[in-house]
Amino acid sequence: KKHKKGKVEGAEKVGKKGIKKEKVLEEEKEQEVEKMEEEEEREEGAGGEMEGKDEVGKGSGDGKGVKEEEKLGETQSTGMEQEKEEEEGKGDGPEKEKKKKSRKKKLEGEEQEKEEKKREEEETPGKSRKRKSKEGGGEKNNKKARKEEGKEVENKWKWWEEEKKEDGVKWTQLEHRGPYFAPLYEPLPEDVRFYYAGKPLKLSLATEEIATFYAKMLDHEYTTKEIFQNNFFHDWRKEMTSEEQEIIQELAKCDFSEIHKYFVDKSEARKALPKEEKQKLKEEADKIQEEYGYCILDGHREKIGNFKTEPPGLFRGRGDHPKMGMLKKRIMPEDVVINCSRDSKIPEPPEGHKWKEVRFDNTVTWLASWTENIQNTLKYIMLNPSSKLKGEKDWQKYEVARRLKDVVHEIRARYRADWKSKEMKNRQRAVALYFIDKLALRAGNEKEEGETADTVGCCSLRVEHIRLHPRLDGQEHVVELDFLGKDSIRYYNKVAVEKQVFKNLQLFTKNKDPSDDLFDRLTTTFLNKHLQHLMDGLTAKVFRTYNASITLQEQLKALTNSEDNVAGKLLSYNRANRAVAVLCNHQRSVPKTFAKSMEILQTKIDAKKKQVEEAQQELKKAEDELEDTKDAKAEANVEKKKKLLKRLEEQLARLNVQATDKEENKQIALGTSKLNYLDPRISIAWCKKFGVPIEKIYNKTQREKFAWAIAMANEDFEF
DNA sequence: ATTAAGACTTGGAAAAATTTTC
């Protein structure tokens, strides 16, 4: 039931696989291609060709384009503002030193450790890596593990200094406790009732449990959606006893409000718990984390990412998901496959249960898996991003992207040439690749229709997702893109493209229905095969990584002012980060408290302005007095006032920076790019170069994830 | 060659924890 490529849905029904129709279409298209070629030759007689390799490259700014595009300018809002923050004062104001309180974490081991490493590591992981330390597993650091607040500071495993395993083998030892199962259902107290048609109705345990899933979500928008309601009700009824099925016929007659209230109260009560109680809960959670949250991998204790099975509940798809509201079943040990090493202590299933299977597959990285019942896909328990297995892969990803940097000019020249290919397939591939490169679109795999929300990426774009404007707002050849991408996030952009691209798009849309594929001859597989041929390891997503990272590097270079204080530099960093987030279309919904919090900030700024003015007047007065009296006391007073004014101005400047940053960040989500697209070594090099502490840009978790980069990048790192 | 299954990365929202403010 996949949305098939080349299939023309619409008026005429398509025969078996639509072969005949496709053939015809193909011939027509090839003819069109020829027609265009003739036209092209006529137009380009006068040496208007622009295939010179040098010109293909990216300009200093963002402009990947060449001549034509430069003339046209950019419509695409990249958010790469160049302007500097004027009001930012010089000299670094007091870095809001936080009270020590009773918190000691700040000074924990990891903070100190980083000084040790200075050496840059440039080798590609996965390729021959020199062995830097002989100790394989279980290396004992002579530094005694310190205790702090009862927490141990562990010796970090510097896996990046070790030799890489042979290809495909992910580990030699893997031992863990298996997943931690979601707590069993606790029945509602007697006095919390469900009502049907106004009358209390005692539900069976299973039915009641599912009712609570819905009740908990009552004030969520989901429950107002018809699809959600229908899916829920359908699945709920399936689990009812026949008596219940008999009675409960309509969701509208179900009253969950008492149940809802029960859970609201419960969560409030939990929040209001006395300190000791909370402490106790925390300790229990810590114990579970201690027991189940780690595994032993090749002699090292590694943190697991998600060691708990997902609890049962109602499926919440994103966007217009056809399955929203369906019942997500409870995962039982009988559903779970365990993966560990043969000679390890094999995890015990919970009392009275068995695992579905125990296997010993060292070519994969997961510890346990199960099949989820909504989409019938696998879910895995895997390691935390701080682990070797994840870190190494991450490093490798950036190395692939850096290799793309070396050949991207040729690749661009190649796809530009292919815009005139005689083969429709190749032409489509070339235009798609241009989008992927220029606009950082995702590849766009085919999806099963009706199983998921209707979202697209590049290769799955449909005619209805673009509009072609020969002229728009004083620009030529503007493509207006409007579609729902991953997670049903809208992508909307008006972008001036080169004439040849524009003509191709006209060709691709000709005689098609809005719901037809724009690139009907193209699949991600075909595209990626081609890319693989151009560079080892190259796939569509590498372009996103590459363009994100290179953009950060360029923007940091362009925006950072070494005269700025740390706050000012951080604003530059955030802006560079933001440019990337905009490029990748990482959006968030405006935080609910945004307007209010902005207002508060503005009030503060106004108050501070007033203070500055007052201080100015005071200073004036003091100066006048000095003028009159010329005595030492008056002079000292002037100095004092000057100092005060300066401090206030700095404070004001900082507030302004904060406000600017906040406003610009309103709808932009920085997290994903920071975590997944930006080579951390770029940021670390920047920190070192400009004297910004790494903690200012990466929090503890992030520093753990990027430990490899922190250890190996120095200030001259170049992506 | 095509489809399906499998493995792993990427994604924003929501919950929880922490810090700031009053």
Added chain:
DNA sequence: GAAAATTTTTCCAAGTCTTAAT
């Protein structure tokens, strides 16, 4: 010292790409 604001962590869905099966 509690409420509010902000940051961090958790959660789990939804992509990409590879591999296996047919």
